[in-house]
Amino acid sequence: xxxxxxxxRFQEVIETVEALPPDxxxxxxxxxxxxxxxxxxxxxxxxxAEARNAYQRGDDRRGTVADLMAEIAE
Numbered sequence: 001x002x003x004x005x006x007x008x009r010f011q012e013v014i015e016t017v018e019a020l021p022p023d024x025x026x027x028x029x030x031x032x033x034x035x036x037x038x039x040x041x042x043x044x045x046x047x048x049a050e051a052r053n054a055y056q057r058g059d060d061r062r063g064t065v066a067d068l069m070a071e072i073a074e
Contacts, residue, residue, distance in 0.1 A: 017025060054060045
């Protein structure tokens with residue numbers, strides 16, 4: 001999808017929301033906020049699961065900042 005189409009579509013969405021009564025706008029904002037929270041929660045759960053899997057496979061590394069800096073310098 002090109003950017004040219006996204007911007008007008010986004011503007012259309014904004015105009016549609018602005019046409020709603022104020023109470024409906026508030027409700028819509030709350031629904032979107034809750035969905036974003038759920039989305040982020042699912043992302044974090046997936047990241048945690050991947051980190052646990054990496055730990056179980058032995059793919060992770062531990063060390064201090066000094067260890068990291070020394071490895072970067074190599």
